[in-house]
Amino acid sequence: NLDRDLKAVVFGQDAAIERLLPWLVSVASGLRSESTPAGVFLFYGNTGCGKSQAAKAVASVLFEGRLHKEDMNTFNQRHTIERLIGSPPGYRDSGAVSPFLRFIGDNRGKGGVILFDEIEKAHPAVFDHIMELLDTGFFRSAMGSLYDARSFIFIMTSNVVTDESSRARRIGFSSAGDVDACGGIDEIRRSGCFRDEFVGRLQLALRFGALSDAAVRLIAEKLYRELIDSLPPQIACSAWNEDEIG
Numbered sequence: 001n002l003d004r005d006l007k008a009v010v011f012g013q014d015a016a017i018e019r020l021l022p023w024l025v026s027v028a029s030g031l032r033s034e035s036t037p038a039g040v041f042l043f044y045g046n047t048g049c050g051k052s053q054a055a056k057a058v059a060s061v062l063f064e065g066r067l068h069k070e071d072m073n074t075f076n077q078r079h080t081i082e083r084l085i086g087s088p089p090g091y092r093d094s095g096a097v098s099p100f101l102r103f104i105g106d107n108r109g110k111g112g113v114i115l116f117d118e119i120e121k122a123h124p125a126v127f128d129h130i131m132e133l134l135d136t137g138f139f140r141s142a143m144g145s146l147y148d149a150r151s152f153i154f155i156m157t158s159n160v161v162t163d164e165s166s167r168a169r170r171i172g173f174s175s176a177g178d179v180d181a182c183g184g185i186d187e188i189r190r191s192g193c194f195r196d197e198f199v200g201r202l203q204l205a206l207r208f209g210a211l212s213d214a215a216v217r218l219i220a221e222k223l224y225r226e227l228i229d230s231l232p233p234q235i236a237c238s239a240w241n242e243d244e245i246g
Contacts, residue, residue, distance in 0.1 A: 012215025037137040039153035045208035051157040059113035066112030068103040072122040088142040111151035119156040134201040183207025
């Protein structure tokens with residue numbers, strides 16, 4: 001039911017979901033290497049096309065919603081790495097466990113999704129720490145404690161636009177139509193947007209295309225129904241008429 005469950009919440013990206021599905025099946029079946037994380041995926045494309053939503057859907061269908069998100073645009077300076085690894089001995093707050101490390105420690109063995117949103121905006125020093133984690137699945141805190149993250153799927157999103165996807169430069173919520181193919185690691189390598197060491201650690205790279213009109217309508221209908229469901233019954237009945245809006 002993975003295919004059905006993912007497509008029920010991620011609209012307009014069926015081709016990308018189908019490329020992702022075999023990897024998720026292998027994780028769910030326990031058929032994976034013990035020397036690397038369960039998954040290292042890059043979702044890239046224009047803003048608003050469902051990349052983060054897909055990461056949340058993966059967490060929901062595989063890990064009972066266990067997801068930790070880090071916005072990498074807040075890691076654009078060298079010292080910000082402390083938000084991930086904690087402060088070293090002798091510094092203020094040394095010994096404190098960051099939310100990132102706590103999530104790994106609390107869910108060791110159970111797994112989950114760790115989302116690095118807009119990964120291209122991270123400072124190179126932060127990138128170095130993340131690449132070590134993506135390579136081995138282990139992460140060392142500033143205090144020297146070793147965290148085992150091999151049961152986690154790491155999903156990174158990026159707004160980079162490659163040559164192949166340049167015709168869909170508009171925001172994801174547009175009528176650009178369906179985009180054929182879903183890119184791949186070779187496309188990311190040719191783009192020159194990321195270091196070769198990072199690209200070499202990716203197991204899968206998926207390009208998310210701009211949303212079609214039909215997909216936008218499905219999203220609007222879903223948001224509308226969620227809004228109606230959140231209102232008190234008397235307000236929903238008097239203030240909204242689904243037939244008129246539809």
